Amino acid sequence: MQKITVLYLPIGRRTFDMETAEQYREHTVRWLTSMCQKVISPTELITSVEELEQFLQRNGTELIDVVIYQSTTFADGEFPRTLIKMRKEPVIVWSVREPSVGGRLRLNSLTGGNSTCNVLKNHNHPFSFIFGNPEEEKLQQQLKVHLNVAYVLKKLNELKIGVIGEHPPGFYFSDTKEEELKRLLGVSIEKLDLFQAFEECKHIPKEEWELAVEKAEKQVIGLNRHDETVQRFAQFYTYVKKRIQHNHINALAIRCWPDFFNKLGASACSALSQFTEEGIVSACESDIHGSISMYILHELSGGKAPYLGDLVHVNEENNSVVFWHCGAGAYSLASSVTGAKAGVHPNRKIGLTMDFCLKAGKVTIFRLSYTPKGYRLLVMEGEALETEQPFSGTSVEVALKTDVTSTLYELMRQGFEPHYALVYEDIVEELLQLGKQLEIETVYYGS
Numbered sequence: 001m002q003k004i005t006v007l008y009l010p011i012g013r014r015t016f017d018m019e020t021a022e023q024y025r026e027h028t029v030r031w032l033t034s035m036c037q038k039v040i041s042p043t044e045l046i047t048s049v050e051e052l053e054q055f056l057q058r059n060g061t062e063l064i065d066v067v068i069y070q071s072t073t074f075a076d077g078e079f080p081r082t083l084i085k086m087r088k089e090p091v092i093v094w095s096v097r098e099p100s101v102g103g104r105l106r107l108n109s110l111t112g113g114n115s116t117c118n119v120l121k122n123h124n125h126p127f128s129f130i131f132g133n134p135e136e137e138k139l140q141q142q143l144k145v146h147l148n149v150a151y152v153l154k155k156l157n158e159l160k161i162g163v164i165g166e167h168p169p170g171f172y173f174s175d176t177k178e179e180e181l182k183r184l185l186g187v188s189i190e191k192l193d194l195f196q197a198f199e200e201c202k203h204i205p206k207e208e209w210e211l212a213v214e215k216a217e218k219q220v221i222g223l224n225r226h227d228e229t230v231q232r233f234a235q236f237y238t239y240v241k242k243r244i245q246h247n248h249i250n251a252l253a254i255r256c257w258p259d260f261f262n263k264l265g266a267s268a269c270s271a272l273s274q275f276t277e278e279g280i281v282s283a284c285e286s287d288i289h290g291s292i293s294m295y296i297l298h299e300l301s302g303g304k305a306p307y308l309g310d311l312v313h314v315n316e317e318n319n320s321v322v323f324w325h326c327g328a329g330a331y332s333l334a335s336s337v338t339g340a341k342a343g344v345h346p347n348r349k350i351g352l353t354m355d356f357c358l359k360a361g362k363v364t365i366f367r368l369s370y371t372p373k374g375y376r377l378l379v380m381e382g383e384a385l386e387t388e389q390p391f392s393g394t395s396v397e398v399a400l401k402t403d404v405t406s407t408l409y410e411l412m413r414q415g416f417e418p419h420y421a422l423v424y425e426d427i428v429e430e431l432l433q434l435g436k437q438l439e440i441e442t443v444y445y446g447s
Contacts, residue, residue, distance in 0.1 A: 002151055003037045003151065004147060005038040005062070007059070008070070010024070011052070022045060024134060028134045036147065040064065052082050066090055066150035067092065069116060071116060073109055074107070075116075077119040092129075092130060092150075093129045094130050094143075095109045098110075117129055126439075148300055148427075149433045149434050153186075156292075157185070157187075159186070160189075160250055161190065161249070163192065163254075166286060171286070174289075175288065181288075184375055192243060201239035210234065215274070219331040220354070221340060228265070229265070233351075233352045236264065237275070240252070240271065251281045252283070253291040254283070254284060255285065265350070267352060268284060269284070270327075282294075283419070290419040296368065297422070301427055304423055306423040307396065307421065309396070316405060322396070322398075323398060323422065324390070324394070324395035335357045336359060340354060341356050346393050357394075357395060358395065358396035359424070363424055364422065364426060364428055366380070366421050379431045379444045384397070384424070407445050
């Protein structure tokens with residue numbers, strides 16, 4: 001069941017086949033009630049603009065996430081105009097099939113949906129369109145995609161990212177334009193002082209930070225609780241977790257180098273890994289859009305842990321690429337062959353990091369990208385391969401659905417950022433629909 005509140009509006013005119021239209025309404029209510037946390041709907045068809053106004057006024061204080069406007073029959077543009085004067089939420093326009101062909105046009109629902117889409121487009125109101133009867137499996141799958149997108153748009157409007165430290169020198173892609181980000185997605189930024197965190201975390205009582213060590217020990221192979229870098233990981237993690245709870249933060253973007261090594265004497269990777277494992281997605285190098293990309297994947301996949309990595313290697317023989325990072329990765333992403341192993345940073349030789357190859361399985365690759373022209377989305381499909389660990393740190397070899405060489409050159413030509421998020425779930429349709437809902441360019445490499 002999706003945690004979403006839907007306002008369902010079954011619209012019809014009495015000059016059409018009301019008996020069939022009512023059957024569509026009843027079936028739709030049953031299905032929506034089984035799928036959504038809350039459905040606000042009338043007990044019968046809405047057949048006049050006055051009835052629509054009255055229904056919307058009665059429910060004017062309800063907090064909803066999306067409107068489903070079902071053209072059970074043809075109805076003119078006064079209905080959607082009335083709706084958007086009273087509600088600002090995105091609209092899913094739904095037309096049903098004609099119950100029979102030959103003789104009278106009994107519903108004319110498709111024209112009603114067409115008219116509604118025309119009104120919404122000309123009033124610059126966010127909307128999408130679906131076609132089919134409520135009992136059709138394909139229609140239900142389409143509607144699930146649209147509801148998932150409505151849910152993630154709701155969650156993005158509630159998202160507050162904790163940005164701990166400025167991005168490293170030269171990592172311009174990790175930054176954001178806060179006003180534009182807020183306007184497009186509703187995402188807000190909460191900046192925290194990295195050096196203050198370093199200083200204050202060292203004073204956290206042992207009985208508090210030991211809980212983080214105990215949690216990690218249950219999932220990380222080879223973790224030495226007596227290592228000083230493990231203590232530093234636990235202290236920093238515990239300090240930030242308190243800030244997360246106090247400031248209502250939902251995701252993190254953390255400056256990891258060089259300050260963690262030079263000032264704290266430890267690696268940031270382990271804290272990033274444990275937070276992502278627990279559902280607070282965390283991007284290294286203060287990559288704000290990388291964190292948002294991970295968050296979108298987490299929400300659309302039903303809470304699965306995402307991964308963020310550099311594209312570092314191409315294997316033409318396998319038509320694959322390798323995504324890698326220094327040592328951050330949620331524990332549950334590790335290959336079952338090795339499990340999540342403790343390690344040290346491959347360059348600095350300082351712990352605590354993760355050191356494993358990710359598991360095999362179907363993945364969706366994604367990036368919320370920014371250019372001088374504005375935002376865009378990157379969507380790719382792939383299959384994570386069961387391979388030996390190609391590089392120290394965390395990494396995964398992914399066979400692409402498209403030709404690896406041409407895709408590589410296109411990614412470079414398009415100038416995408418070097419951090420790519422992926423998740424073990426097929427959510428391509430949701431991401432493509434998200435791009436349509438946001439009305440931004442979506443670059444897709446897939447089947």
